[in-house]
Structures are given as structure tokens and as C-alpha cells.
Amino acid sequence: MHLTSLLWTAPGGLHRRTIGGVLVALLATLLIAPAEATARPDRDKPTPDRLDGTVRVATFNASLNRPGEGDLRRDLSTPKDQQARNVAEIIQRTRPDVLLLQEFDHDPEAPGLFSRNYLERGQSGAEAIHYPYRFTAPVNTGVQTGFDLDRDGEVGGPGDAHGFGDFPGQYGMVVYSKHPIDTERVRTFQNQLWKDMPGALLPTDPESGESWYTSEELDVLRLSSKSHWDVPVRVGRRTVHVLASHPTPPVFDGPEDRNGLRNSDEIRFWKDYVSGPRTSRWIRDDAGRHGGLDARSSFVVAGDLNSDPHDGDSRPGSIGQLLEHPRVNTSVTPTSRGALEESRVQGGVNLQHEGPPEHDTADFAEPPGNIRADYVLPSRDLRVRDAAVFWPTADDPLSRLTGEYPFPSSDHRLVWVDLEIARHR
Template identity: 60%
Template sequence: MEHNARRAAVAALALSLVAALGAAPAQASRERPGPPGRPDHDVRFATFNASLNRNVEGQLAADLSTGDDEQAQNVAETIQRTRPDVVLINEFDYDPANVELFRDNYLEVPQNGADPVDYPYAFVAPSNTGVPSGLDLNNDGTVGGGDDAWGFGLFPGQYGMVVYSRYPIDADAVRTFQTFRWSDMPGNVLPKDFYSPEAQEQLRLSSKSHWDVPVRIGGKTVHVLAAHPTPPTFDGPEDRNGRRNHDEIRFWADYVSSPRQSSYIYDDEGVRGGLKPGERFVIVGDYNADPHDGDSLDGAINQLLDHPRVSTSVTPSSEGGAEQAVLQGGVNLEHQGDPSFDTADFAEPPGNLRVDYVLPSRSLRIEDAQVFWPPESDPLFRRLVGTFPFPTSDHRLVWVDVRLPHRG
């Protein structure tokens, strides 16, 4: 009970931060118009697993306080070079103070000649990572440690996430699904032979959280559906992480489906149901699942890619991803997927994969889409992308430009 009270207090603090960032008149004056030639109804959405996670609680805040952390500078420059209007950052240790620190000391400071970016609005909330469950979730006979947290983490909020936006966030309409229980999803693939009856009943579905963050753009609302499902590895033959990854992805597939299919869903405030029919949305995040290769359950990400409400008319691609697959060789040469679609540079196994996604609803026309993975001949490759050990992250920023319709 003490921990639940603490989590509720922290969640309230997070929502207060959103209100302060998104509603205060003083903050609104910081917004600048978008780049020339991009009218207001053309919007760039992005996702970036930036690896801004640390092994000690509070270390990220210390790094972001200095303004001279090289990795944070590289993350900021990557965002400055691509200039998304709305961006989800995965693996950003949870602390409301970190949102301001990264924005003020890095995003709004020119990095290596790149123009600063200004995000007057942001959303951040608690993550299940590192939050003790009080249960033996890995069946090793003891309770405690990262494997027995609701989501793997060495401390509460490690590997969290944050949404930055040029456009106002409707803080009162945000929905979070941190406490939704896996067993409450009908037809789930929870490995019942592995978990105790108590664990089956209490285990949360989301390894971090699922967020519905409504963004107001030109009088219209676009729901940014953010998540970071667990990697489908680091388990045993029961495949508990692969199964959880599958159902974390399925959650959004059901959420944007018919009211009947989403009726089982409830948010952290107890409100039931999914997205209303006809609502615009963009699904963003590191989903740790490739449609052709890797360790995820067959068809896991296809629950979204093949969804009738999701647009996949343009697949984000890069020259650098295809180049690295050839240069690195090995298992990459055996992959079925197009390496120009890869978004992460992983060691073998599984090799480079497509795991990061920006998936708009069909009501949003895709105009362009790319993976920020320049070739080795580009000066930005060595500084911002590189090869292991990476100067920034083993993931690449992915962006999609969409056009909001003039009517409707």
C-alpha cells in the first residue's frame, strides 16, 4: 500500500508537470513556427530509443544538469537534425525534472552547428520498470531485484519514456495504462504453467506503460499512442518475455479496433474502452519486434502492420541500414527483411532489425518517412550513429511526415 501511495503521488506530480508545460501562458510564448515550406497541417512524428538510461537512480539527472554530457548532446543533435514536431523518447529514466533538464540544457542549445529545437509541451509519467512486485516473477525462489519488478529495471523508472511536442497536449484527456493486468486481456498468451496463480492474477501487462497522449494540431486532435514492449528475450523455454511482447503490441491493436474489441481495456483511472471510431492516431515506440526476423512471436508486430486502421503506405528507410547489413555480414545476410528498413544495430544474434515504429491511422496521409541512419560517407555517421560502441544509441530515430486533412 505504501508503494501504491507513492506511485499515485508521483503520477500526480507528472500530470502537474504536463499542465505546467502545456497550459501555462509563459510556456506558450516559447513556441516557434515550423520550418519554411511545411504548413501547419503537415506534421512530423518520430520515435527514438535514445538509450538515455543509467544504471544508478539519479545519474541521468546529474548528467543532464551539466549540459556537457556527450551522449545527451548526440541525442539532442539527432533530434535537431531531424526536427520532429512530436517525438517519443524511449529509455529515458523517469524523473519529471529530467524533462526540463534535457530540454533546457540540450535540445534548446545548438549542438555542432545544428539549430536548437523548442518543445513547449511534454508528457511524462511513471514506468513499471524497477517497481517491486513483491512476487517471484522469474521463479528463482527469491523475491527482489530487477527480474521481479513489474517491468525489468534496477530502480523505479529506469528505461522510462517521455513525449515532447511543439503542439499543445490535452493533459486532462491523457490516458495511461500502467496498472492494466495481463490476465484481464481476453485470449492472452500468458504462460500459465510458469507463473504462480498469484502472479498470473497480479502481473501487469505493460513492461513500462502504455500512454494515449492527445495532441491538438490546428484545431484537430491526434492521439499519440506510446509504448515500449519488453524485448522477447532474456527468458527460458516458457518464452514469458516473447509472449508479453506479443500482448503488449496486441493492446494497441485492440485499442484502435471496434468498441466491442476494446471493451475489456481500462486505464489507470478506471475508465473503460479504447479509442473512439474515427479518431486520428499515431502509434510510436520501440516495439522490439521485427516482421520477418528476430525472436518475437510470429506475427507479433503484424498485429499492427496488418491492422485495417493503420497506414503502412510508406515504410521508413535509410541508406545506412542497408550499407551496415552488408558491411557487418553474418546473420544480417540471412535475414528475410529489407535491411534498408532496419532501425536498430544489434549484435548477433539477432543482428540488425526493424523494431522502432511510427504508424499513423489511415486518416492521416503519409507524405514521407525515413530512418536516421546515414551512410559511412556522411560526417554525421561517425558522430551520431557509428558502430559498437555506439556514440549515441544502438537504435535509430524514425520519423514519418503526415498531412492532416483540411476537413473532418
């Protein structure tokens, strides 16, 4: 979700939860996932660096976005930004080996500043953490299309960009890794056109039945609201492809449901990408190479996918495209006791949800309430040893890092999965 830790303004002027609990930022989703085991709830506790050969992969929508271009670089240029310190401490407490951060404004200098001034400095007694490898690239948020996509009568502004944003790169992404990133084999799909997806869920005007977008608009409109990245990480002699994305929230539109449809197709991109050459041949990366991932390759789909398998606002079946995919390992679902506690304490719509509250990864106002929005989904050839959501209970001293609105870090929680990856293959 595009959310700051204090306030977020959406198209049409909606605002994030106020102190009185007024509604705002949403997102969410869908149908029923296949039967899944759950990780032990006590695994949301901090753990030391692993010595057993497992690799911890994590995703975290850290809400390190800022209202103006260059603001994040300014805030990270000293070690004094409290939100960045809290985010860094969460990372230090959970100690991922490979980490995808979202809502981290794209800036060539910002990832290095965050490393030097925050991650590599111990926060409140936590041990510093070092990532010798990282990857970031431009995203579509704030990149103007030149058309009035939101039909507000004006061309320009965040609603007319390829992805909602006040400036190019707002709400970007970055991958940090303790293991080498094979930068020469990274594939990005920022420029992939939405209309080129076979059977794309392109919106129609509910009054006229005609396409919501003109043919001229569809000739330029990209599928990714941010981007889709295939980032190969070398673990010993083995490569694991980190498939990173952050689909648009399926809300902040109208009855045409253009954001809900796009969210579903952004998730479908990865379904097609890992499904073999027949299904993935339509895909074209930014270097002009066609096709998806080799069937023998190991992968992990990671990110804030803005879709819950049971509750919320995304289209039925959206996240099920991955949760029910034969190549995806859903044997263990990350959980936390903090999410279970928070659902009970906040009550309201949370008590009406169909999904298990311990699976929630985001603390949202009503609607939709707390939902599962963030995922780390490995391929079936990778064994899951453990998994959890960093959401401490209120009696845990570390709950100061997650807290209540206005959140000290983010309204999302870090999600991690420990994978058994053979060093030789």
C-alpha cells in the same frame, strides 16, 4: 531494448556486444507484413522545419538510461554530457514536431533539464529546437511485484519487477511536442493486469504444463513492461492520439517464452485499443475508465516495439497485429541508406535476413543482427507524405552521431514520418 550506449546487462548476466563482437542484447520478431511502399533512401538527410503544413512524428529509443536512480538528472543538469549532446543533435537535425523518447529514466525534472541544457542549445552547428509541451508519467520498470517471477530463488531485483529494471522508472518514456498536448484527456494504462486481456498468451511451464505464474502472481502482474499511453495532441482544430509504448524484448527468458508472449500481448493491446468497442471493452485505464479509442479518432502508434515483421526472436505475427490492421496506414515504410550499407558491411546473420535491410532501425549484435524494431504507424485517415530512418552512411559527416559500438548515441535509430493533417475537421 534495455540498452545503454556502452554496456547492458540482462537477466542471467548476458552482455551487450563487446569489442570483439560477442553477442548480447537481442529482440525482434515475426511474420510477413502486407505490401508496403518505401520512402526514398535519400530522405535520411536533415531537413529544415516544415512550411507545408505537414507534421513530423518521430520515435527514438535514445538509450538515455542510467544504472542508478537520479543519475540521469545529474548528467542532464549541465550541458556537458556527450551522449545527451549527440541525442539532442540527432533531434535537431531531424526536427520532429512530436517526439516520443524511450529509455529515458522517469524523473520529474529530467525532461526539462534535457530541453534547457541540450535541445534548446544548438549542438555542433545544428539549430536549437524548442518543445513547449511535454508529457511523462511513471512506468512499471523496477516496480517490485513481491514475487519471485524469474524463479531464481530470491524475491526482489530487476527480474521480479513488473518490468525489468534496477529502480522504479528506469527505461522510462517522455513525449515532446510543438503542438498542445490535451493533458486532461491523456490516458495511461500502467496498472492494466495481463490476465484481464481476453485470450492472453500467459506462459506455461514446459515441463509440468501448468501456468508459469501462480494465481497470486497473476492477480498483481501488469501487462505493460513500461506503460501504454494515449497522448492526445492538438494540431489546429484536429486531435491526433499518440499511442506510446515500449514492449519488453522477447528474449532473456527460457523455454516458457514469458517475455516473447508478453511482447506479443503488449503489441496486441494497441490492436484491441483501435478496433472498436466490442474488442476494446476489456481495457481499463488508470483512472478507471473502460474501453478504447473512438473509431473516428486519428492516431499514431509509436515506439520501440521490439518486433520485426520478418526476422529476429519475437513470436510470429506479433507486429503483424498492427501492420496488417485495417485501421493502420502502412503505405510508406521508413528507410535509410545507412542501414542498407551497415547490413552489407557487417554481414553475418544480416545476409540471411528475409526483411529488406533498408527497413532496419536497430544495430544489434548477433543474434539477431540488425532489425526493424521501431515504428511510427499512423491511422489510415492520415496521409503519409514522407518517412525515413536517421541512419547516415559512413561517408556522411553525421555518421559520427550513430557510429559503431560503443555507440555515441544509441543502438537504435530515430524514425520519423511526415503526416498531412488537415487543420480543420
